[in-house]
Amino acid sequence: MMQHADVDQGRICRSQPFFFTAIIHTSPLEGEPEPMQATQKFKVLIVEDDRWSRELMSEWVSLREELELQGLAASALEALDLMREKEASEGQGYDLILLDINLPGMSGLEFLEQVEELPFIIFTTAHEQFAVQAYEIGVLDYLLKPIEQARFDRAIDRF
Template sequence: MKKRVYLVDDEMLALQELSVLLKPYEELEIIGMSDRVDQAIKDCNELKPDLIFLDINMPGMDGFAFLENLEEVNQVIFVTAYDQFAIKAFEINALDYLLKPLNPKRLAEAISRFYLKFQSEKEDLESQRLTPEKKIFIKDGERCHFVPVSKIFLLESEGNYVRVFFDKETALLHKSLTYLEQKLPTDLFFRANRQYMFNLDFVDRIEPYFNSTLLIVLKSGHKIDLSQRQSVKFRDLTGV
């Protein structure tokens, strides 16, 4: 599967040059680029790329402030004409720091580093992933629940918490939906959009929705609309 890449730079020429340099890397897919920071924030929060190539010195907002405005950040490679920000870049765990004009050899090293880190994190996540038989401990106020993963039918993001629906009860868990997405079995749970994730075993029916998207109706009666990107992914997964 190709890794999804987004490019951010206030100079369109720099974006075009970088996209040309990335063309030989068939394992990477450029899903978007922007020379406007506000648009790039919107795109990245929606598309959630695996890797962002990011300039630092941009009008209105620098690269570090840009990252603070993202809902989640995967991997970042800074591409800049200034070397004085390198220490700060690595303090926030940037994958690499490339200076303009770009050296193709250094770019290749950075992409290689990305793949090594991606594979390492993937193996770590898979080794920690829960199975349907496992139970999640949820302390909700004074009540405690040990909930089998297989009995959870819906998860709803509520700020820094996730509301977990199981049997005929709900409870708040102090985790993010993204964290749980990385922990729960991928063959059982599907991320619908930014707010919801659901258990495939509890799907009652699937209905067509707006703009070629899908509406999922659970056995509980809950209705969940899939984003356009997730509708495509759901169709590929289920063949509907």
């Protein structure tokens, strides 16, 4: 709380409000390093067997400045291969996986059991019955199809 003061011949007395101006410099002082800029984008893998849904989510990811689509897979097995290749070539995996549950060959839930280090996961599915199990695994969000872009954006904002 600001105290009341009066300036009387160079002295401050506690009777009247006083005002002052503070100049704050936002640039670093000479010799100090520049602050780091958040330019690194989060690497996204979309695992979706429906081509139309895959393309739509790809478009939505491309609209988000903080995201970079680095992989598309139509099945869990294809996604596992992409993850292994990325880890082997770059030494790091994906930051976020948009994952359908009902996939050919292996479900999204079975897929997660195969992944050693889980990135953030957002499930995209038409099936409500897996929501509790998904949250027990620790998914970031659970999007029910058909997904609207506003709902997609809210899920990404949680990331």
